[in-house]
Structure formats: C-alpha cells, structure tokens
Amino acid sequence: MAFSLAGLVFCSGLCFSSAFLSSRRYRNPVPLFPSVDEHWFDQKLDHFNGAESRVWKQRFFINDTFYDGGPVFLMIGGEGPANPAWMVSGTWLRYAEKLKALCLLLEHRFYGKSHPTEDMRTANLQYLSSKQALADLAHFQTVMTQKLKLSHSKWVAFGGSYPGSLATWYRLKYPHLIYAAVATSAPVYALINFTEYLEVVQTSLADYNSECPKAVKSASDTLVMMLKKKENYVKITEDFKLCEILQINSEMDSAYFLETLAGNFMDVVQYNNDNRAFEGVKGTNITIQVLCEIMADVSLGTPYDRYAAVAHLMMDALEMKCMDTSYKKYVQEMTSATWEGPAAVGGRQWVYQTCTEFGFFQSTDSTNQPFSGFSLSYFVQQCTDIYGPEFNFTRIVNAVGQTNEMYGGFNIQSSRIVFSNGCVDPWHALGIIKDLSEELPAVYIKGTAHCANMYPARADDPPQLAAARLYILSLLEKWIN
Known part of the structure; x- marks a missing residue:
C-alpha cells in the first residue's frame, strides 16, 4: 500500500552512516547510498513555550513495502545522522513483514540534517534534550496519523541504546500515542x-x-x-x-x-x-x-x-x-x-x-x-x-x-515494553535485564554485545540471539493482535 506525501518536502540525497548507537568516540561516517528518499517534516522548535512559533525541517524516512493495514513501526533516531540503511535492512523490517507494518524513521533534532537552529552555539543547544526529542516524536506521530489516515493503527516505538531509552520514555510519557515499545540496549538510569x-x-x-x-x-x-x-x-x-x-x-x-x-x-x-x-x-x-x-x-x-x-x-x-x-x-x-x-x-x-x-x-x-x-x-x-x-x-x-526524577530510572511503571540487552555490552549495567512485570519483560542475551538483536540475522548467529529475536516477535504479535 503506497501513501501520498503531498505537502511534505522530500528529495534524494547523500546519506551517511549513523552513530545511531551510543559510542564513546565519534569518527567520520562512511557515505552510504541506499535508494531511500528523504522526507521533511515541519517540526516545532520549542514544544514547551506557547509563545514560541518557530519551526524547522526534520528529516525522516518511510518504507511502506510491507504495509497492509498493520501497525506503524517508528524507529527513533539517536546521537548521529539517521542512516537510511535501516530502511532496507535490520530485524525490525522482518517484524514489519510478518505484521504488515508501515515503517518510519525520524531523525533526532540537532543530528544529521535535522537542524533546528542556524548553528550549535551553546545558547541554541538549550533546545537539545530528550524531553524535546520525545515531544518531537509525539507531534510527528500526531500529524502523520492525520495526514496518512492512520487513526486506527497501533504505533510501536523501536530504538537501540539512547534511542532505546527514548522508546521506553515515549511509551512512559505518551501512553495515549504509543502502544508498545522495543527498547534495545537502553540505559534507562542516568549516572x-x-x-x-x-x-x-x-x-x-x-x-x-x-x-x-x-x-x-x-x-x-x-x-x-x-x-x-x-x-x-x-x-x-x-x-x-x-x-x-x-x-x-x-x-x-x-x-x-x-x-x-x-x-x-x-x-x-x-x-x-x-x-x-x-x-x-x-x-x-x-x-x-x-x-x-x-x-x-x-x-x-x-x-x-x-x-x-x-x-x-x-x-x-x-x-x-x-x-x-x-x-x-x-x-x-x-x-x-x-x-x-x-x-x-x-x-x-x-x-x-x-x-x-x-x-x-x-x-x-x-x-x-x-x-x-x-x-x-x-x-x-x-x-x-x-x-x-x-x-x-x-x-x-x-x-x-532531574533526569531520573522525570523518567523513573530503573523504576519504570508502564506496560508493553520489552527490554533487550547483551551481557558483553557495558551499557547493560544501566539497563533492564530482568522482567519488571509480565508486561515489562526483559531479554538478557548471553554472549552478545550492544544492540545485537537489532542487526540483520546471519547464519552464524548464536542460537540465543536467534531465540531472542523470535521471542520479541512473539510479544509484538501478542500485544498487537
């Protein structure tokens, strides 16, 4: 099923490898050229100041290859350019194929080509926060639901590392919008x-x-x-x-x-x-x-x-x-x-x-x-x-x-969030590695590292990684159906 994006600016252009998953050091990304169009969304600069009317262009990508009335999968961009490679590969697309989902990827404000301000002076970076990023997701979802006529669709947030935290917090803070979340290698406790x-x-x-x-x-x-x-x-x-x-x-x-x-x-x-x-x-x-x-x-x-x-x-x-x-x-x-x-x-x-x-x-x-x-x-x-x-x-x-007060740290009170972590990954120390409740399950994968279950499957994946992917799919099927 194809959508008309009339009124949304879009173009094809040079796309870069993402620092999509939190890393200690930033290196210049490698250019990638997947055949995925860029789209642009008019986003608010400050969601928490009614007197602020400025808007800016936020980049997003869309893949409707598998969509046939199923849920909407929203991949959350993180601390680097949103990589369109994720629109042609990755475990979430296999889930989308099974569940006939529409896939969207929204780039995080201030990263990649999503520039809310003319530069990154410290005074302008006041608009860079997880709180503003969550409000970006909410406004994007609200407008896209109306524009693409998705009012009867259930939305599922996906994210790895910092975006995994955002997926958790999006479900926590906007439960009326996001129906479920898959939070991979998400450090939910600030330290x-x-x-x-x-x-x-x-x-x-x-x-x-x-x-x-x-x-x-x-x-x-x-x-x-x-x-x-x-x-x-x-x-x-x-x-x-x-x-x-x-x-x-x-x-x-x-x-x-x-x-x-x-x-x-x-x-x-x-x-x-x-x-x-x-x-x-x-x-x-x-x-x-x-x-x-x-x-x-x-x-x-x-x-x-x-x-x-x-x-x-x-x-x-x-x-x-x-x-x-x-x-x-x-x-x-x-x-x-x-x-x-x-x-x-x-x-x-x-x-x-x-x-x-x-x-x-x-x-x-x-x-x-x-x-x-x-x-x-x-x-x-x-x-x-x-x-x-x-x-x-x-x-x-x-x-x-204040971050832990706002989001609850390890004490997450919500539902329909699955947390996955690898025991090799140092970030698991700040993540959820045991079930919090029946509706807040955890997957702790022996022998794997950061965001392993998000990447495309390969023949030599350890059996516990393959099992983790299947378990997450079973949860999504149960929650959505």
Missing part, C-alpha cells in the same frame, strides 16, 4: 560516574582470556609512569603513531591520551562480533578475541608493546594514518558551533547531552577495571572547557538527578 562501564569491559575481556585484562592493566600502568618523564614522549609518539609529538602540559592532556588508547578496547567490547557492516561501519572484524590474542602474544614484546600493536591494528582497520591525541585540538573541534564543524556529526551535541542530562562518564575511578588515568573530574572539566564555566559539577549532578 554521572559510570564506573561500571569499564568494569564490564574487564569482565568481557576476562571471559575470553583471564590474562587479557591483566596485560591491558600492565600496559596502561606502564604508560602512566612513562608520561611522568618528558624524555619518553618521542618514543611514545613513535610507538603509537601519533600525529604530532606528544605534549603533556596538564592532567587533561594525559587523561585524553590515556582515554583515547583505552577507547580501542572499549569500542571493540561494546560492539563485539556485531553485524554492523550494512551500516557502512569499518573495523567490524576486530573482536575481543582478536585484541586478546594480541595482548597474550609474548612474541610481540612487553604488554606495552602489545598495547601499541592493538593501536596499530585499530588505525589500519579505520584507515587512519596516525592517531590524534591532542586535548587542545579536541576542545577546539568541539567548540566549533557551525554545522560544518569537525564535531558536528554528533560529538558536540552528544557530549552536551551527557553534560546536561545523563552523565554516563566512563571513568577509571573503580579498581575493578584495567585502565588508568581518566577520572570523573576529567569528564566534568570537559563540560566546562567546551560549553562554559557554568557547566560545572554541581549543575551536572542536579541535571542527572
């Missing part, structure tokens, strides 16, 4: 000092090889000691293929360098053995097994040498000639407020949301993890350095508390 993230990284590495995190810790501790002497900077620069001679003039410089190297392990663990290649993501063949085999290979030298070997492997996989570890340059990029800026793909926006809503700062303030050198104060200082002195510790603590 300023997310030490559990690196603790899960250690557990996930140790589950493959108990010596692996020990070698990582040895290498990290060695680097901390080496950074105390300037005569080591040239060697470190050469060993890790840095883009310029290492300069450590402050604790922020040291912490940024150490966090960047730790990020090689954090990113691989978070997305271990995923099936993201369809999104245009590079380096999906690098797994925990690959990293731990390097860290256990004594023929490569000391743990420090093996740590450098991992850095080289990751640079090759990501097609990087060198590693940029300059905190000063990072701050300069993050403070650029133009839509063409180096951090406009999502970095400036997402860090703003962490500083004003969620925290989620993945520090080394726990002894049960293998890295060193980037404490909570390092992340708080970033908020101040990038957005201004008023973004201080007290403000962040208050903001995180």
Whole structure:
C-alpha cells in the first residue's frame, strides 16, 4: 500500500552512516547510498513555550513495502545522522513483514540534517534534550496519523541504546500515542560516574582470556609512569603513531591520551562480533578475541608493546594514518558551533547531552577495571572547557538527578515494553535485564554485545540471539493482535 506525501518536502540525497548507537568516540561516517528518499517534516522548535512559533525541517524516512493495514513501526533516531540503511535492512523490517507494518524513521533534532537552529552555539543547544526529542516524536506521530489516515493503527516505538531509552520514555510519557515499545540496549538510569562501564569491559575481556585484562592493566600502568618523564614522549609518539609529538602540559592532556588508547578496547567490547557492516561501519572484524590474542602474544614484546600493536591494528582497520591525541585540538573541534564543524556529526551535541542530562562518564575511578588515568573530574572539566564555566559539577549532578526524577530510572511503571540487552555490552549495567512485570519483560542475551538483536540475522548467529529475536516477535504479535 503506497501513501501520498503531498505537502511534505522530500528529495534524494547523500546519506551517511549513523552513530545511531551510543559510542564513546565519534569518527567520520562512511557515505552510504541506499535508494531511500528523504522526507521533511515541519517540526516545532520549542514544544514547551506557547509563545514560541518557530519551526524547522526534520528529516525522516518511510518504507511502506510491507504495509497492509498493520501497525506503524517508528524507529527513533539517536546521537548521529539517521542512516537510511535501516530502511532496507535490520530485524525490525522482518517484524514489519510478518505484521504488515508501515515503517518510519525520524531523525533526532540537532543530528544529521535535522537542524533546528542556524548553528550549535551553546545558547541554541538549550533546545537539545530528550524531553524535546520525545515531544518531537509525539507531534510527528500526531500529524502523520492525520495526514496518512492512520487513526486506527497501533504505533510501536523501536530504538537501540539512547534511542532505546527514548522508546521506553515515549511509551512512559505518551501512553495515549504509543502502544508498545522495543527498547534495545537502553540505559534507562542516568549516572554521572559510570564506573561500571569499564568494569564490564574487564569482565568481557576476562571471559575470553583471564590474562587479557591483566596485560591491558600492565600496559596502561606502564604508560602512566612513562608520561611522568618528558624524555619518553618521542618514543611514545613513535610507538603509537601519533600525529604530532606528544605534549603533556596538564592532567587533561594525559587523561585524553590515556582515554583515547583505552577507547580501542572499549569500542571493540561494546560492539563485539556485531553485524554492523550494512551500516557502512569499518573495523567490524576486530573482536575481543582478536585484541586478546594480541595482548597474550609474548612474541610481540612487553604488554606495552602489545598495547601499541592493538593501536596499530585499530588505525589500519579505520584507515587512519596516525592517531590524534591532542586535548587542545579536541576542545577546539568541539567548540566549533557551525554545522560544518569537525564535531558536528554528533560529538558536540552528544557530549552536551551527557553534560546536561545523563552523565554516563566512563571513568577509571573503580579498581575493578584495567585502565588508568581518566577520572570523573576529567569528564566534568570537559563540560566546562567546551560549553562554559557554568557547566560545572554541581549543575551536572542536579541535571542527572532531574533526569531520573522525570523518567523513573530503573523504576519504570508502564506496560508493553520489552527490554533487550547483551551481557558483553557495558551499557547493560544501566539497563533492564530482568522482567519488571509480565508486561515489562526483559531479554538478557548471553554472549552478545550492544544492540545485537537489532542487526540483520546471519547464519552464524548464536542460537540465543536467534531465540531472542523470535521471542520479541512473539510479544509484538501478542500485544498487537
């Protein structure tokens, strides 16, 4: 069944790989060219100020291939460009085929091509929040229901990671609009000092090889000691293929360098053995097994040498000639407020949301993890350095508390939401991994990582992942029918 979108502006154009799933570090996306048209929706700038009349163009995608009077599936965009690859692949489309659903994907305000303001000055970022994003969904659904004559259709929200949280909160705050939600790898509890993230990284590495995190810790501790002497900077620069001679003039410089190297392990663990290649993501063949085999290979030298070997492997996989570890340059990029800026793909926006809503700062303030050198104060200082002195510790603590007051944290009172998480994924520590009630079931998938059940199925998927997908489908069939 095809729809007429008369009155909605649409065009075909260049589309980019999405940072659709929350990630620690933003990299330039890979262009993708699926044959999916862009559409544009007149969205309100501020849903909570009746005197504000400004509107802007919000991007969305539509797939009506399977639609024959079934439900409406609404995929929620997240902290990066909405990737049209999701309109041609992904588990939700298999559900749509079974249930004859219409599929819509709405890009999150301030990400991708959805630009509510002329730039991203800090004053304009006041309109970037989960609260505004949920209201965007509600207004979009209300207008599209009328325009496409969907008043008798049940709407189901889908999201992974931060968008999974949004899917949860959309069902929670707008139950009169959204009938059910599938929340994958959703961190529903805001937490300023997310030490559990690196603790899960250690557990996930140790589950493959108990010596692996020990070698990582040895290498990290060695680097901390080496950074105390300037005569080591040239060697470190050469060993890790840095883009310029290492300069450590402050604790922020040291912490940024150490966090960047730790990020090689954090990113691989978070997305271990995923099936993201369809999104245009590079380096999906690098797994925990690959990293731990390097860290256990004594023929490569000391743990420090093996740590450098991992850095080289990751640079090759990501097609990087060198590693940029300059905190000063990072701050300069993050403070650029133009839509063409180096951090406009999502970095400036997402860090703003962490500083004003969620925290989620993945520090080394726990002894049960293998890295060193980037404490909570390092992340708080970033908020101040990038957005201004008023973004201080007290403000962040208050903001995180308000987020949990608004949404309930782990104490979710709702129905028809299914939560799925992988045990390898560090984000499961802030998610729902046990049934809250019969109508708030949880799926905790052994051996899988971030948003694994959302990706296209493949022949070598573990049986527990295939079973999780089928279970979620059975819930949707029961709820909708």
